[in-house]
Amino acid sequence: MKKFTFCLRLLSIPVLCMFLCAFSSRDSVEEYVNYLQKSFTDHYDFAQESSTIKKFELNVTNNGFCRYKRYFTNGKVEYFAFKLAKFKDLDYYGTTTSGKLFLRTKNDDVIVQTYNDRAGDVDSMGTCIVIPLKNIEAEDLNQIRESLTRIGPNNTIQLKESKL
Numbered sequence: 078m079k080k081f082t083f084c085l086r087l088l089s090i091p092v093l094c095m096f097l098c099a100f101s102s103r104d105s106v107e108e109y110v111n112y113l114q115k116s117f118t119d120h121y122d123f124a125q126e127s128s129t130i131k132k133f134e135l136n137v138t139n140n141g142f143c144r145y146k147r148y149f150t151n152g153k154v155e156y157f158a159f160k161l162a163k164f165k166d167l168d169y170y171g172t173t174t175s176g177k178l179f180l181r182t183k184n185d186d187v188i189v190q191t192y193n194d195r196a197g198d199v200d201s202m203g204t205c206i207v208i209p210l211k212n213i214e215a216e217d218l219n220q221i222r223e224s225l226t227r228i229g230p231n232n233t234i235q236l237k238e239s240k241l
Contacts, residue, residue: 106139122211
């Protein structure tokens with residue numbers, strides 16, 4: 078009987094561990110993507126660009142891309158995109174009330190394109206994307222940094238478009 082009880086104890090420990098692990102919460106890529114999208118749209122500062130920008134699209138996909146497109150009132154379109162695997166760091170210049178978020182990459186990994194530009198269309202590479210933000214705290218910026226570094230390159234979700 079002691080042998081049976083001992084075997085039962087040995088089996089119950091792994092079963093209990095598996096049961097507890099089954100209900101543990103793991104952050105999914107979709108949660109990070111949704112947080113980033115919500116943060117960027119909630120804190121996007123229209124006042125910094127309202128006289129020149131008609132609408133914008135800011136998409137973070139869980140297949141590993143950040144895309145930012147601005148439509149100007151004169152018809153010009155600017156497009157910026159980079160693979161999140163190339164994300165290096167972010168900088169924020171400004172106050173909690175208003176400022177600019179610089180998403181930096183390791184090298185010239187940001188695709189920069191312009192369309193319908195009077196000076197001519199541009200197709201080049203850059204090192205950062207600049208996003209105007211408002212009403213953002215240091216904790217929010219830390220959470221944005223953490224989310225950007227945790228998103229992996231294997232899934233696809235395109236998030237909603239934001240219009241002014």
